[in-house]
Amino acid sequence: MDVTVREVPGPDGIAAARTLPAAWYSNAAHFETEIQRVWRHQWLCVGDETDMPSAGAWRAIVAGGLPVLLIRDKEGALRAFLNVCRHRAAPLCEPGDDGSGSLLSCPYHAWLYRLDGSLARAHGVGEPDGFDTADFSLKPLGLATWRRWVFLHADHGAEAPEFGPMAAAITGYPVEAMHLVLSESHERPFNWKVLLENYSENYHTPFVHPEIDTSSSHDYPMLAEGLTLYAWDRPLRPTTDAGVLMATLLPGEPGWEALGSAPTTVPYDVGSYLALRI
Ligand code: FES
Structure with a gap:
């Protein structure tokens, strides 16, 4: 997979820059094109290991418009399937539903x-000629884990994701030891590209986020791999303490003092964040 590194454009880049056509942000047909040509051809980050179902459990989610069933079997292997019954295409669970057991009905x-997606029994069908339950397993999706994050791909045979410079950028950080202390989910009434564009610039920061000290200019590095975005306004603080916090913190907030005692080699006066999905 190609790796694209995006940098803040210089003067020439700004002079040539134009907003995309307005219809690309509001036209339903164009959005469907984006789903088919962009979202269905990329690895999508769907959470980290601590978000995933426990052994013997499942959860229904929607990723890139696809109904997905995440299942962790009794041996601990995580699997992903289309949440579509092979009989008449009913969803096995509603998005957001979860459960556990050895079978899904x-x-x-x-x-x-x-839990491995194979059909155990077709109720009332018996064994008519030409019917083999082995032909009616749930359709598997691509699933990969990198560090602590879990990725899905609509194509089960997709090449494993590679993270290139993004991987190198966080090599030194013990992200696996971090605890998730805050999780927020927002639904916004605008096209997904608006959010991506917002995270691609620091121009708005003094006006929209006046609480952030921008008096000392700093880079706003950003790496993009497919639809996965990695951005930070200060380097994430490395520490050997298992109580590391992942959320953006401000002075005085719970956890701030613990961060203050962590070893660091960089100035760290406001906060850091790591964005891995859009
Ligand atoms: S649609 Fe699932 S059993 Fe018929």
């Missing part, structure tokens, strides 16, 4: 699936 006609 389709709510429509009660076909039963094992």
